[in-house]
Amino acid sequence: MGDDEHELEIKRSSSLLIVDDHPLFRDALAAAASLNPNIRSTYFAGSVLEACECLKSSLPDLVLLDLNLKDTTGLESLITLQAQVPSQRVAIVTATEDREIIERAMALGAVGYIPKSLDMNSLKGAISDLLSGENWTPPEFQQAIEPSPASEIASRLASLTPAQRRVLSGLKSGLLNKQIAYEMGISEATVKAHMTAIFRKLGVASRTQALLSLQAVVAI
Structure with a gap:
């Protein structure tokens, strides 16, 4: 098998873990992900604890993590997952669109930040970019500004x-x-x-x- 074929096979065997305790949006994320033909399997967790248990048995190519879960809120959930599996790629998916929160999440090591307000096609595109190894943030976030003090502390925590x-x-x-x-x-x-x-x-x-x-x- 050539390198190109091997790379294609890896892409087609991608797996995803969605961590969200809201059934409707969890289903919406799964639907957006299903539009990507390269995803082999999608797993679900409704809490950080459930996500940690999932990660003990297998490591998905990408974790999509909500910030408001039944057992934790805020970016602490990201830190908890990173402590268990430092190499795991984790992207935040949340209704919180505050620029400073996005800065902190990325400074902590998140590979993406996806607002829940995105339409289905945009969600599909964001997930596809993340699965291909790229980082993803809202286009308006990509304008450079001075980092906030909290973002600088986040970099130290990372x-x-x-x-x-x-x-x-x-x-x-x-x-x-x-x-x-x-x-x-x-x-x-x-x-x-x-x-x-x-x-x-x-x-x-x-x-x-x-x-x-x-x-x-x-x-x-």
Whole structure:
């Protein structure tokens, strides 16, 4: 099989995970995706927890993630998925069209941001571009402007390793270092080392400041 044929076969075997707890829009996304002949299979999850379970068994080519789910809201859902599978391509699909939220999502490492207001053909085009390996944002977003402070913090959060993101998640849940260590199967000394690295990367000096930085980014 030649390289071109192999590339075509890969494209035709694309898979998609739609994470949305609203049945009507979940069906609309699936319908838009079905217009792409290269998609082999489409999976569904109604929460971040369900999505994480799906990602344990198989990795789709693309995750389409809503920002308002029954178990989390805002960009925290993106951070949670990235902590579990750092290499997973995740695009946000949401009714929230605020430019600053788009900036933060992309700075955190999302590969796309799709407004739910798009018509069916535009949805199909956006999904196709994302499956081909491109990033996608609304055309009006592509005009360059000065990044917001929250977007700059988002870029710092994106630099955290998966382990550091898990430590930060434990910190957000109010866990002590020894509890985080137990959950992650590492030593307290390693947790402390991760915490030091987190503070350095975020430019903060305490747990409280780290949590405030996280909240400034994930809130919508």
